[in-house]
Amino acid sequence: MPGHCILCHGFESGPDATKVTALADVAQQLGWTHERPDFSDLDAKREVSELGDVPARVQRLLAIAREAAARGPLVLAGSSLGAWIAGKVSMRVPVKALFLMAPPITLDPGHPLEAARVPTSIVHGWDDELIPHAEVVAWARERRARLLLVDDSHRLSSHVEASAAAFGQLLESL
Numbered sequence: 133m134p135g136h137c138i139l140c141h142g143f144e145s146g147p148d149a150t151k152v153t154a155l156a157d158v159a160q161q162l163g164w165t166h167e168r169p170d171f172s173d174l175d176a177k178r179e180v181s182e183l184g185d186v187p188a189r190v191q192r193l194l195a196i197a198r199e200a201a202a203r204g205p206l207v208l209a210g211s212s213l214g215a216w217i218a219g220k221v222s223m224r225v226p227v228k229a230l231f232l233m234a235p236p237i238t239l240d241p242g243h244p245l246e247a248a249r250v251p252t253s254i255v256h257g258w259d260d261e262l263i264p265h266a267e268v269v270a271w272a273r274e275r276r277a278r279l280l281l282v283d284d285s286h287r288l289s290s291h292v293e294a295s296a297a298a299f300g301q302l303l304e305s306l
Contacts, residue, residue, distance in 0.1 A: 134163050134224065135164055135204050135206060136162050136164065136204060136205070136207070137155070137165070137166040137208075137303075138166070138167055138196060138206070138207075138209070139152040139156055139196055139210070139214075140152070140168065140171070140211070140218050141171065141172075141210075141214050141227075142210075142211040142213050142218060142234070142260075142263055143183055143212055144210035144216050145171045145211070145214075146176050147169065148168075149211070150181050150289070150292055151292055151295060152168050152209075152211065152214075153245050154208055154293070154295065154299075155209055155231070155263070155295070156168060156184075156265050158296045158297075158299050158300045159303065161300075162205070162300060163302065165197070165304060167198055167200075169192060169261075171184075171189050171192065172202060173186045174186075174189050174192070175189075175294065177193035177301070184213045185215075185231065186213070189213070190220050190221060192215050193207075193208075193218070194221050194225065195215050197221050197225040197227075197239075198225055202228050205306070206225065206226070206227050206228060207227060207228055207231065207302070208221060208230055208231070209230070209231035209233075209234075210233070210235060210258060211233040211288075212233070212235070212236060212262075212263075213232065213239075215232035215233055215235035216236050216243075216245055218230060218231075218247075219232065219247030220246060221247075222247050222250065223247065223248055226278045227244070228250060228251070228306050229231060229251040229253070229302055229306055230247055230250060230251075230253070230285060231252075231254075231293070231299050231302055232247075232252065232255075233254070233256070233295055234255070234256055234257065234262075234266060234287075234288055235254060235256070235271075236262070236263050237263060237267040237271050239265070240275075245271060249275065251278075251297070251302065251305065252272075252277035253277065253280075253298055253301070254268060254272050254277050254278065254279045254280070255280045255282065255288060255295045255298055256268045256279070256280070256281055256286075256288075257281070257284070257285050257288055257295065258282065258284070259281055259283070259285050260286045261286055263284045263286065265267070265306075269281070278298075278301075278302070280294065280295075280298050282294060
């Protein structure tokens with residue numbers, strides 16, 4: 133068995149979201165086990181912040197990732213806020229690679245995207261209305277990450293198949 137993937141949905145989305153479902157299908161086809169944690173209960177906690185309970189999201193993923201990493205190779209993937217927490221957790225759990233879709237380079241001024249120095253693949257929209265592509269390009273360049281810029285917005289809804297293909301390429305490279 134190649135390893136395990138944890139696929140993190142974006143803010144106000146869910147584990148059955150189109151993009152993480154497409155990634156799960158690719159992982160399964162390539163022999164990787166996978167899981168899709170549900171963070172929707174934490175996203176609803178608007179009394180904590182406008183993005184819900186982000187620290188609790190990190191803690192939930194950290195607990196799941198620690199258990200998975202103890203069993204073998206681990207890849208973290210995420211979309212938007214899911215990408216941000218995947219990066220954050222990769223600093224505390226050994227991972228083989230990261231796959232980030234529409235990653236918020238700066239969640240807010242005090243919380244830049246941090247991630248382990250592992251093989252990283254990124255998919256981002258040229259017309260992302262929330263995260264300027266120039267920030268993502270600069271972040272990816274500094275890490276020499278694989279970067280696919282597509283003609284799309286933040287949701288990457290027109291590039292689900294391209295995102296899944298990029299994820300498959302990352303997994304096959306490991």
